[in-house]
Structure formats: structure tokens, C-alpha cells
């Protein structure tokens with residue numbers, strides 16, 4: 162029996178298309194919002210309709226298209242906590258009131274729901290995935306169709322290789338994957354399904370992985386559909 166509900170909002174601004182997620186503890190209605198990016202009014206209307214209480218913000222990493230709305234959330238919901246990995250905060254100098262810095266393996270309580278923090282560098286220096294009973298929120302670490310680019314500041318394809326191996330080891334096959342973007346696939350596929358279709362799960366050699374991830378001629382990095 163799941164202790165939480167998950168809601169997905171697909172939002173768009175500045176040429177980006179992002180997924181925002183709400184995790185609502187069924188018993189207490191306490192709620193985390195994952196990677197609040199854009200569309201302030203649509204998001205707040207949705208929260209009002211659900212009639213839930215926002216307790217915190219889970220940030221997978223510090224890129225602008227994942228954190229843009231955090232300031233407005235803090236203004237609207239006083240005392241909410243903002244969670245990000247400690248290494249991500251330090252490396253990119255991300256700082257604000259209410260910030261809670263996370264270590265690999267930390268568990269955050271949301272009512273009767275546990276959120277386990279898994280450090281997964283590669284896309285950024287301190288990207289973090291959030292694991293619940295049956296869900297993994299991955300930001301830009303893995304998508305249904307691939308994995309995040311590893312060429313921006315702090316990114317490293319070798320780190321991404323090890324992060325994917327870590328996900329394979331830690332996360333159960335029936336856990337559903339919820340990414341920050343879509344390149345055409347649906348969110349909520351199981352890890353088993355993603356592993357079969359996602360080439361980055363199938364390359365077992367780190368040198369081949371790095372060469373493929375950083376290959377020339379990748380023209381559709383921002384073609385989110």
C-alpha cells in the first residue's frame with residue numbers, strides 16, 4: 162500500500178519544457194514539490210485545488226529550469242524547507258534561508274512517507290535522485306530515453322556512468338521513473354522498462370559509455386517533446 166500520491170505538471174517557459182511533481186502523503190496531506198520551475202499560476206491553482214499543504218521543496222540540482230520558482234514558494238509558504246545535496250550547494254554556491262543540505266543516503270520524513278536521497282553526480286557535480294516506495298524522481302540524471310548531458314560546469318560522463326550503475330544496484334525493478342523532462346516517452350515507466358529501452362543502462366564499459374555520452378553531433382539536446 163503506497164503511503165503517498167504523485168501528481169505531475171508539465172510546464173513551459175523560456176523554451177524549456179519541464180515536469181514538476183507533487184508528492185502528497187496520504188495520511189497527513191503534507192506535500193513536497195519537486196523541481197519547481199515555471200508557470201506560477203498554474204502550479205498554485207493546482208495546489209489550491211488539491212487542498213494540500215506544501216512542506217518542502219526537493220531539488221534534484223541547481224540548474225535554473227529546476228529551481229526558478231523556489232523564491233516565490235518561500236514567500237508564499239513560510240517555513241518550508243528547501244532540500245538540495247550539500248555538494249551541489251557548495252559547488253554552485255546555491256544558498257538561501259530555509260536550505261537543508263543533504264548527504265547521500267539521508268532519509269527525509271514526509272508524514273508517513275520516507276524519501277531516500279541518492280547522490281547521482283554526472284549531469285551536475287551534486288545531482289540527487291529521490292527514492293520513495295515505488296517512485297524515483299531523477300531530475301536530469303536519467304530520462305526514459307537517455308541521460309542528462311554531462312558537459313556543463315561540474316558535469317562528468319564518468320560520474321554519470323557510476324551513478325547509473327548505482328541506480329541499477331539500489332533501485333528495485335518495479336520502481337517508476339519520473340524525470341525532469343521528456344524527449345517523447347511517458348513518465349512513470351518502471352526501471353525494468355527503462356533499462357530495456359535506454360541505451361545508457363546497457364553500456365557496461367566505462368570508456369565506451371563516456372565516448373558515447375560525449376559523442377559529436379548531438380543536435381537535439383533541447384528538443385524536449
Ligand SMILES: [Fe+2]
Nearest residue numbers: 222224284301
Ligand atoms: Fe539540468
